[in-house]
Amino acid sequence: MNTSQDSDIPASSSQPLLLDVKDLHVHLRIGNQIVRAVDGISLEVRHGECVGIVGESGSGKSTTARAITKLMPNVSLARFSGDLRFDGLDLLAMADRDLRRLRKDSGFSMIFQDPLGYLNPTQRIGKQIGEAVSRDGGLSREQSVWSLLDEVGLPDARNLVRRYPHELSGGMRQRVMIAIALASRPKLLFADEPTTALDATVQLQVLQTLYRVQRERNMAVVIITHDLGVVAELCDRVYVMHSGKVIETAATQDLFARPRHAYSARLIDLSTHLNPTERYA
Amino acid sequence: MVKEQNTTHPAPCIIPFLSILHTGMTRILATRHGTLGVVILIGLACLAVAAPLLAPYHPFEQTPLSLAPPSARYPFGTDNIGRDIFSLILYGSRSSLLVGFGAATAALFVGGAIGIMAGYFRGPTEAVLMRVIEVFQTLPVIMLVLCAVALFGSSFWLLIAAVALAIWPMEARLIYGQFIKLREREFVAAARVADLSTTHIIFREILPNAIQPVIVQVALDASAAILIEAGLGFLGLSDPSMVSWGQLLFVAQDYMDSAWWMSLFPGIAICITVIGLNMFADGLNEIVDPRREIGGLQ
Amino acid sequence: MLRLVAHRALLSVPLLLVIIIVLFSMLRLIPGDPVQALVGDFPVPPAFRLAIEKKYHLNDGFLLQVSSYLLDALRGDFGYSYQSQRPVLDLIVERAPRTILLASVGFAFAIPLGLVLGIVSGATRSARTDKVITTAALVAYAVPTFWLGQLLVMFFALRLGWLPTQGIGPLVSRAHGMSWLLEKARYIALPAAAFAVHEGMRVARIMRASVIDTLSQGYIVTARAKGLSRSEIIRRHVLRNSSLPLVTIAGYAFGSALSGAVLLETVFSWPGLGLLLVESIRFRDNMTVIGVVIFSALAVIVMNLVVDILYAVLDPRIRTQR
Numbered sequence: 042m043n044t045s046q047d048s049d050i051p052a053s054s055s056q057p058l059l060l061d062v063k064d065l066h067v068h069l070r071i072g073n074q075i076v077r078a079v080d081g082i083s084l085e086v087r088h089g090e091c092v093g094i095v096g097e098s099g100s101g102k103s104t105t106a107r108a109i110t111k112l113m114p115n116v117s118l119a120r121f122s123g124d125l126r127f128d129g130l131d132l133l134a135m136a137d138r139d140l141r142r143l144r145k146d147s148g149f150s151m152i153f154q155d156p157l158g159y160l161n162p163t164q165r166i167g168k169q170i171g172e173a174v175s176r177d178g179g180l181s182r183e184q185s186v187w188s189l190l191d192e193v194g195l196p197d198a199r200n201l202v203r204r205y206p207h208e209l210s211g212g213m214r215q216r217v218m219i220a221i222a223l224a225s226r227p228k229l230l231f232a233d234e235p236t237t238a239l240d241a242t243v244q245l246q247v248l249q250t251l252y253r254v255q256r257e258r259n260m261a262v263v264i265i266t267h268d269l270g271v272v273a274e275l276c277d278r279v280y281v282m283h284s285g286k287v288i289e290t291a292a293t294q295d296l297f298a299r300p301r302h303a304y305s306a307r308l309i310d311l312s313t314h315l316n317p318t319e320r321y322a
Numbered sequence: 323m324v325k326e327q328n329t330t331h332p333a334p335c336i337i338p339f340l341s342i343l344h345t346g347m348t349r350i351l352a353t354r355h356g357t358l359g360v361v362i363l364i365g366l367a368c369l370a371v372a373a374p375l376l377a378p379y380h381p382f383e384q385t386p387l388s389l390a391p392p393s394a395r396y397p398f399g400t401d402n403i404g405r406d407i408f409s410l411i412l413y414g415s416r417s418s419l420l421v422g423f424g425a426a427t428a429a430l431f432v433g434g435a436i437g438i439m440a441g442y443f444r445g446p447t448e449a450v451l452m453r454v455i456e457v458f459q460t461l462p463v464i465m466l467v468l469c470a471v472a473l474f475g476s477s478f479w480l481l482i483a484a485v486a487l488a489i490w491p492m493e494a495r496l497i498y499g500q501f502i503k504l505r506e507r508e509f510v511a512a513a514r515v516a517d518l519s520t521t522h523i524i525f526r527e528i529l530p531n532a533i534q535p536v537i538v539q540v541a542l543d544a545s546a547a548i549l550i551e552a553g554l555g556f557l558g559l560s561d562p563s564m565v566s567w568g569q570l571l572f573v574a575q576d577y578m579d580s581a582w583w584m585s586l587f588p589g590i591a592i593c594i595t596v597i598g599l600n601m602f603a604d605g606l607n608e609i610v611d612p613r614r615e616i617g618g619l620q
Numbered sequence: 621m622l623r624l625v626a627h628r629a630l631l632s633v634p635l636l637l638v639i640i641i642v643l644f645s646m647l648r649l650i651p652g653d654p655v656q657a658l659v660g661d662f663p664v665p666p667a668f669r670l671a672i673e674k675k676y677h678l679n680d681g682f683l684l685q686v687s688s689y690l691l692d693a694l695r696g697d698f699g700y701s702y703q704s705q706r707p708v709l710d711l712i713v714e715r716a717p718r719t720i721l722l723a724s725v726g727f728a729f730a731i732p733l734g735l736v737l738g739i740v741s742g743a744t745r746s747a748r749t750d751k752v753i754t755t756a757a758l759v760a761y762a763v764p765t766f767w768l769g770q771l772l773v774m775f776f777a778l779r780l781g782w783l784p785t786q787g788i789g790p791l792v793s794r795a796h797g798m799s800w801l802l803e804k805a806r807y808i809a810l811p812a813a814a815f816a817v818h819e820g821m822r823v824a825r826i827m828r829a830s831v832i833d834t835l836s837q838g839y840i841v842t843a844r845a846k847g848l849s850r851s852e853i854i855r856r857h858v859l860r861n862s863s864l865p866l867v868t869i870a871g872y873a874f875g876s877a878l879s880g881a882v883l884l885e886t887v888f889s890w891p892g893l894g895l896l897l898v899e900s901i902r903f904r905d906n907m908t909v910i911g912v913v914i915f916s917a918l919a920v921i922v923m924n925l926v927v928d929i930l931y932a933v934l935d936p937r938i939r940t941q942r
Binding site: 355377386453457461462463464465466468469470472473474521545549553556557558559571574575579582586589592593596597600601602604 | 631635643644646649650651655690751758759762763764766767770771773774778785874875878882886887893897898900901902904906910912913916918920921924
């Protein structure tokens, strides 16, 4: 499943990077302390690649994703600096209007850990997905919504679009979130702990969906998780974070085979043990 | 991200209390609202205490010049029977503050007791008590207070009781909530390996956090009490032996066309007091809710 | 959902009974002559006294008194006001609509005002705007309504002469149609304004808190991730979800209207329920006092029920349960 031929040579170094992050610093002001949530990290994502960012809670992995997509919550920022380039565009200097355009169409999207909290409880599913659909003049919005629901494995679209979030199961909700994220035809999808809040059996289903969707669309995916088991099957490369820094990065196979840091080794031990030879259909 | 642990050591009771006070004061003074509130409150307290010294005339003293507009001699003018309004207002601060805080304290005890009972006994007792509180909150309280005062009279203590009757539900709710939180923490603390530091955890961490909303609520209750008491005075139902700002407005009602100063100054006094209390409460609250540091959507 | 409402409705009945009994007991606990307490500042010749004692079972046990009062109340007989020489219920029915009118007009201004201010201060990016609005609301809320009423009267009615100082209408009115409406509007303007300032700020405060709370929810982040602009997010996600407290406000509005009415009506001599209460207190017409309070309690409990139903209807989470 890993696309790189030889794990020591970066795949297609001539191909332009989709996401190029250099020396990102995100320092938060909490009370009268300054917390260095992200303390100088760099990472790269290529087109169609699947990258994992792993670490325990507090390692700064979620903050990294939120910072790159500029979806930070209302916190006081002591420092937010670095070189963030998406598809060649400078994210940090970008105007609001352009950023929104990126989010609306052919840019990047994000799905979150808590699908119940991140879906509007008073709006029907169909409307929430439809709101994200970028129109290309071909399909009607309704048809686009159905097609998306079908794509994420929720075929009973006609019935589903009229439902409210709390009427769905956790797994279905997460897949709705994926549908919303896909609606804008993103080149890059961030998944922040996509399966952490779900039951074990459902986790598998959602991961399968993510895998399939990534392959079919040739979409880059960045998975943020504390569980290396999730990363093991889906991701080509992994970044290991701790205390706001990247302490190791390697192709997935290499990381599992020869972790260079004791911390990475410990994370591997703690991860859910998925059979490494299993394949997702 | 590493947080530091507090080292605990055995200490007498007074030190945690003083540290609570200290952190409280620094917090309040950190915000503009809070500082203004504290300034106003302290100012009012000084005025109330020093009224006999500051007032140029005795409040009930009737000068021959009635219905006189503000002048150098009578800074706020005189009322219909020639009393100096400035002196009246100074003395009036006493009853307003006394009734205000008296009722708030009474509400704290009564409401607190009920809140703790609801939290302690749980089950059907809890459900019934919460329902009672809920209903009490929605009833038009002024009517209850009026009723009580009308039927039983308006001497000072009855007044406090009547006003407390209007305010206690808020306190009950609050104390109930805090009590529940305390219980849960105690369970957690007990689940850990028991050591001396448990009590100190309670004093150092739980109590300071639990006290803050209570103080906020007491301040808000006092401001509500002062407004209610002013209302009672306005209807002529306050204690006749004491000077009350509301009562001054009651008298002013008949002289709206001839003596605007009779209405303006007592009203301003009430406003400033209530604003001071509310700002004080807001100042404390603002620390709890740092969400507003960067407003709205980013 | 229906089950929930029925449950609350059922709980309300014993509640009402308890309130009536408590209030009636207060009536009996008044110090002094019980007959005088019932009758007020009205002379009581001996024959009259006997009649009263018989009618209200004053010499029989407490239980009998309470039950007879309750039964009477259920039939709509809240006693007789010797001061006004009319049944208490008559007085209430005559005065209540005027209070409702005042409150309605007041709220008609208060709610939009509060909504706008609350949403603006809650959603604005500028902390300064928020602070300005919040402080203004704080000050407006601290102003005692009756004092504001006095100020309005002194300025607009006495000094400028634009509006009448008190009452609900001129003694003799010959206006018809449009001019009648305008005339009525002139009289209601100041009391409604005083009411609206206070209530409007309360609405603003609640809306602001609600908006801030909504903005901190996860689905707002999702909306941002979709690329929606700030105004789109506010329009489509924040407004509806922050408005639920409005229903609460509207429901409990009756209670606050009655509270505010008591004092405002006194300032403006507006002949509503509040003024009735105050007058009855002055004349020691205690039956009327109790009657008005019971009526208010009843109205509030009924309104609370309506609020509960509305909440269930508006929040799909409650609606689709079972």
